[in-house]
Amino acid sequence: MAIDPICRMTVDEKTAKFTSDYKGKKYYFCAPGCKKKFDADPAKYA
Numbered sequence: 416m417a418i419d420p421i422c423r424m425t426v427d428e429k430t431a432k433f434t435s436d437y438k439g440k441k442y443y444f445c446a447p448g449c450k451k452k453f454d455a456d457p458a459k460y461a
Contacts, residue, residue, distance in 0.1 A: 421449035
């Protein structure tokens with residue numbers, strides 16, 4: 416299980432619908448709002 420870097424919820428990598436790649440690492444999100452917030456400033460949360 417991955418941890419959503421925005422809200423800290425656990426996310427199953429196999430079923431995650433929202434992901435982003437940043438500096439060679441994949442991040443998983445529980446909802447589109449968390450992905451949008453991460454994508455706006457990934458260095459803040461990575």
